[in-house]
Amino acid sequence: MAGYLIRRLWQMIPTLLGVVLLVFLLFKGFGGDPAEILGGQNATQAQIDAIRQQLGLNEPWWIQLAIFLREIVTFDWGKSWATNEAVSHLFATRLPATLTVMIPILVADTLLAIPVAMGVAYLRGSLTDRTIMVATTVALSISFLVYVIVGQYVFAFQLGMFPVQGWSDNLWTNLRVYVPLPALLSVLVGLAPQTRLYRTFFLDEIGHDYVRTARAKGLTERTVLLKHVLRNAMIPILTNVAVALPGIFVGSFLIEVFFSIPGLGRELWLAVNRSDYPVIQAFAIYIAVITMLVNLLTDLLYKLVDPRVVLK
Amino acid sequence: MSAVLADPLEAGPAPRTVWSAAAARFRMDRVGMVSLVVVLAFLLVVLATALGLLASDWQVERGVPDAPPTFLGAAADNQAQALDGPHGPSADISAIDPLAPMYQAWAEAAKKYQTRDAVRAATLPFGADRLGRDVLAKALKGAQVSILVGVSAAVVATLLGTVLGALAGFFGGPMGDVLEWVYNVFTAIPGILLIFAFAAVFPRGVTSVVLILGLAGWTGIYRLVRAEFIKHAVRDYVRSAEALGASASARIFRHILPNVSHVVLVQLSVHVVGFIKSEVILSYLGLGVGVDQVSWGTMLSEAPSELILGHWWQLAAATILMATFVTAFSLMTDALRDALDPKLRGLE
Numbered sequence: 001m002a003g004y005l006i007r008r009l010w011q012m013i014p015t016l017l018g019v020v021l022l023v024f025l026l027f028k029g030f031g032g033d034p035a036e037i038l039g040g041q042n043a044t045q046a047q048i049d050a051i052r053q054q055l056g057l058n059e060p061w062w063i064q065l066a067i068f069l070r071e072i073v074t075f076d077w078g079k080s081w082a083t084n085e086a087v088s089h090l091f092a093t094r095l096p097a098t099l100t101v102m103i104p105i106l107v108a109d110t111l112l113a114i115p116v117a118m119g120v121a122y123l124r125g126s127l128t129d130r131t132i133m134v135a136t137t138v139a140l141s142i143s144f145l146v147y148v149i150v151g152q153y154v155f156a157f158q159l160g161m162f163p164v165q166g167w168s169d170n171l172w173t174n175l176r177v178y179v180p181l182p183a184l185l186s187v188l189v190g191l192a193p194q195t196r197l198y199r200t201f202f203l204d205e206i207g208h209d210y211v212r213t214a215r216a217k218g219l220t221e222r223t224v225l226l227k228h229v230l231r232n233a234m235i236p237i238l239t240n241v242a243v244a245l246p247g248i249f250v251g252s253f254l255i256e257v258f259f260s261i262p263g264l265g266r267e268l269w270l271a272v273n274r275s276d277y278p279v280i281q282a283f284a285i286y287i288a289v290i291t292m293l294v295n296l297l298t299d300l301l302y303k304l305v306d307p308r309v310v311l312k
Numbered sequence: 313m314s315a316v317l318a319d320p321l322e323a324g325p326a327p328r329t330v331w332s333a334a335a336a337r338f339r340m341d342r343v344g345m346v347s348l349v350v351v352l353a354f355l356l357v358v359l360a361t362a363l364g365l366l367a368s369d370w371q372v373e374r375g376v377p378d379a380p381p382t383f384l385g386a387a388a389d390n391q392a393q394a395l396d397g398p399h400g401p402s403a404d405i406s407a408i409d410p411l412a413p414m415y416q417a418w419a420e421a422a423k424k425y426q427t428r429d430a431v432r433a434a435t436l437p438f439g440a441d442r443l444g445r446d447v448l449a450k451a452l453k454g455a456q457v458s459i460l461v462g463v464s465a466a467v468v469a470t471l472l473g474t475v476l477g478a479l480a481g482f483f484g485g486p487m488g489d490v491l492e493w494v495y496n497v498f499t500a501i502p503g504i505l506l507i508f509a510f511a512a513v514f515p516r517g518v519t520s521v522v523l524i525l526g527l528a529g530w531t532g533i534y535r536l537v538r539a540e541f542i543k544h545a546v547r548d549y550v551r552s553a554e555a556l557g558a559s560a561s562a563r564i565f566r567h568i569l570p571n572v573s574h575v576v577l578v579q580l581s582v583h584v585v586g587f588i589k590s591e592v593i594l595s596y597l598g599l600g601v602g603v604d605q606v607s608w609g610t611m612l613s614e615a616p617s618e619l620i621l622g623h624w625w626q627l628a629a630a631t632i633l634m635a636t637f638v639t640a641f642s643l644m645t646d647a648l649r650d651a652l653d654p655k656l657r658g659l660e
Binding site: 014015016018019021022023026027030031032137138140141142143144145146149150152153157246247253254257268269271272273275277280283284287288291292 | 493494496497498500501502504505506508509510511512513514585589592593596597598599608609612615616619620627631634635638639642643
């Protein structure tokens with residue numbers, strides 16, 4: 001176990017270096033001149049030169065890469081070019097909002113999709129099953145954006161069931177007042193693909209011999225589905241949830257931008273629009289690190305859930 | 313050999329190739345054929361708008377602002393409810409008006425230009441947007457941009473994924489390791505974040521969107537093509553080709569690639585749908601096509617403020633066209649996959 005952990009962590013290093021290199025080269029090679037972005041349109045040549053000197057842009061590229069690496073390791077990215085807020089502070093204060101929205105969405109999505117998919121799998125081949133499958137195909141073809149626009153208009157503006165958008169400093173208020181509408185819309189949209197996927201997991205299991213044996217023993221269809229099939233289908237379902245898990249740190253950009261939720265996604269969107277390079281670079285690298293660590297963690301959890309899995 | 317395998321009912325000596333067999337299977341699929349017709353109709357529209365035959369005047373403000381669709385009838389006149397203007401004589405302020413000496417000259421200058429009173433329709437077939445532009449023309453022009461972006465980005469991603477996957481799978485060794493490393497790096501960063509990082513450094517515009525989506529989206533195809541090439545590289549027909557003196561590039565592109573092209577084709581098709589959806593979201597976020605162009609995404613981004621006023625037609629036009637195209641394209645992809653790879657039938 002310890003050996004596996006060390007080997008996995010060791011394997012992360014080249015990938016991480018690659019991420020750093022990719023981000024560095026991308027902004028160095030294709031991005032605009034930071035000094036000109038920082039100086040603004042009225043900056044004199046002397047001011048731009050001063051900024052270049054200050055940022056170390058006159059140094060050769062390997063020194064700049066070293067500066068970049070030092071920033072990553074020390075978590076000291078300096079300040080955002082647009083708001084003058086420390087980048088590390090930005091990251092720490094925006095993450096809670098993202099998690100407050102994304103965790104309820106992930107939980108509700110999974111908990112709802114399992115019974116729906118099991119129901120559809122139980123009715124496989126019937127008219128209901130086929131109707132639901134066609135409905136999900138059509139539902140999937142409409143942009144997420146349309147659901148969000150119409151949902152906000154109908155539920156918040158017309159019916160007044162939720163606030164149109166907003167956020168507070170209190171976790172409980174957020175969960176009770178501001179999260180429900182974005183979460184409801186995301187879950188409604190996420191349900192169609194999840195149902196399709198989970199249905200195939202259940203159908204795979206239903207075809208196995210042990211199901212026939214269980215039925216032959218005279219167990220009710222209910223017991224077969226809930227006790228035998230569900231447990232085995234949980235393994236691919238959990239894998240699927242694990243794959244989605246790193247996504248909750250990025251958040252749904254669209255949800256955060258649309259509902260003005262001050263999370264990481266919206267901050268990053270603002271940074272892209274303002275050419276705020278330090279924020280984008282820092283977010284890209286740290287979220288890559290978080291993604292890799294979460295993936296490792298889920299691999300370990302996987303072992304706990306399914307004893308047949310051998311880590312190597 | 314082919315004579316034995318050939319369908320005895322089929323007349324003529326032409327052997328059934330993989331492609332003609334797949335085409336025959338595709339023709340049997342009724343849903344697939346209907347969706348193919350819909351997709352072809354959309355592609356005709358794209359071609360017509362690209363050539364300027366259709367919707368080339370989408371920027372002309374033909375209706376009154378927010379003109380409703382014809383089937384709803386003209387909007388009620390709001391003028392009656394408006395407050396009355398001020399009454400009484402205007403005060404003469406010419407003595408103290410600092411601009412007074414200029415009015416004469418400006419009036420002279422204005423005479424040099426002709427103003428044209430455009431007749432603006434009270435209703436348009438499917439309504440007008442905030443500026444009075446025809447929503448139907450916008451939606452058709454938007455279809456051109458959205459579909460072209462989706463298809464081009466899918467082509468870029470497929471080319472990248474196929475070439476890199478072929479090299480990694482065929483050669484393996486150090487080159488394979490390097491490409492695997494690149495793959496790991498690209499997949500370590502969540503997709504949407506990668507798109508944003510590229511969007512931060514590229515200028516706005518159609519070409520940029522195509523490049524951004526293509527560069528961020530090639531990894532899945534790479535994975536599949538690499539696996540196929542690893543499988544095929546050691547097969548007898550490839551080794552025989554090598555023994556006959558075929559060069560590495562001939563073996564990759566002339567021998568193996570045709571045998572894995574069905575995988576590539578299905579992936580291309582799958583990615584078109586994904587990229588059209590991504591373009592819509594990117595354009596909504598202001599990171600997509602330029603402001604002087606129209607796509608389904610820019611139409612949807614105008615929708616929230618219109619919806620509050622009850623003007624639903626622009627949202628409806630973009631949504632209906634997009635949903636129709638994407639549904640038809642997805643169903644066509646499913647039929648294509650079934651036709652090209654009968655082993656997969658019924659798995660999804």
